[in-house]
Amino acid sequence: MTAPRSRSDPTRRALLAGAAALAVAGAAGAGGGLVVLAAASLKPALDDILTGWPGPVAVSYLGSGTAARQAAAGAPADLVILAATDWMDWLETQGALAGPAVPVAGNRLVLVGPPGAAPLALERDALLARLGPAGRIALGDPMSVPAGRYAQQALETLGLWETLRPRAVLAENVRAALAYVARGDLALGVVYGSDARGTGVAELVAVPPESHRPIVYPAALLRGAAPGARALLDRIVASGAVFAAHGFAPAPAA
Numbered sequence: 001m002t003a004p005r006s007r008s009d010p011t012r013r014a015l016l017a018g019a020a021a022l023a024v025a026g027a028a029g030a031g032g033g034l035v036v037l038a039a040a041s042l043k044p045a046l047d048d049i050l051t052g053w054p055g056p057v058a059v060s061y062l063g064s065g066t067a068a069r070q071a072a073a074g075a076p077a078d079l080v081i082l083a084a085t086d087w088m089d090w091l092e093t094q095g096a097l098a099g100p101a102v103p104v105a106g107n108r109l110v111l112v113g114p115p116g117a118a119p120l121a122l123e124r125d126a127l128l129a130r131l132g133p134a135g136r137i138a139l140g141d142p143m144s145v146p147a148g149r150y151a152q153q154a155l156e157t158l159g160l161w162e163t164l165r166p167r168a169v170l171a172e173n174v175r176a177a178l179a180y181v182a183r184g185d186l187a188l189g190v191v192y193g194s195d196a197r198g199t200g201v202a203e204l205v206a207v208p209p210e211s212h213r214p215i216v217y218p219a220a221l222l223r224g225a226a227p228g229a230r231a232l233l234d235r236i237v238a239s240g241a242v243f244a245a246h247g248f249a250p251a252p253a254a
Helices: 012-030 040-050 064-072 085-093 124-131 146-157 161-167 174-182 229-237 240-245
Strands: 034-039 057-062 079-081 102-106 109-113 137-140 168-171 188-192 202-206 216-221
Touching (some): 040 057, 040 240, 064 085, 079 229, 085 216, 109 146, 124 161, 137 146, 146 161, 146 174, 146 188, 168 174, 216 229
Parallel strands (some): 034 057
Antiparallel strands (some): 102 216, 109 188
16 A cells, blocks of 8 residues: 555655764664654654653654655654554554554644734635745645645635645645744744744634544554553643644544
């Protein structure tokens, strides 16, 4: 079975990110600590959750597609947390999981602009007027980044994809897409609500949740996980208040 909606040959960018993840994971594993592969959008919340954890933990924050591929390839990691259930389902088919996946959080999509940008309607003419003749919109790469795939689904549902696709800049993960907008390099971006929170970017309009698949973050132990990884997974599952403080939605029932 092939990876969900991904290229048959990974991009050079994904390979470089994966190599970096393996290096981090290998170094942490060699030191006896736990290693987590996690969706990039989880960084602020997961960093908080790991504060005070009694033992070393190394986290590689990646696009979910890259994290899943690394886990399937045998990266020396104990736990994986992704931003899409289909990537986790694919990992299960690869025999990479040591137990069932558990949903830990949800999220929402928002259209953002640089700091101070005025609100904007999700309508063709309004979007084109804001972009001007040369403006671009930042998305995660739909081939490997769930946020980008959710954004593509939403824009297709809203009849905007064909208009915006030629203007899209595809980032290796959703945090990179956010950075383009926060720096003022690009006029617009579609990111998770949790990513926009507290970054200074302007949230222009919420993307209707019914326009794309539900956003769910599943977590699971990887085959060969160290014994302490179960306790860490339990702590993450029980951290709904921390996720909420960082703008995530409650996890759906398992």
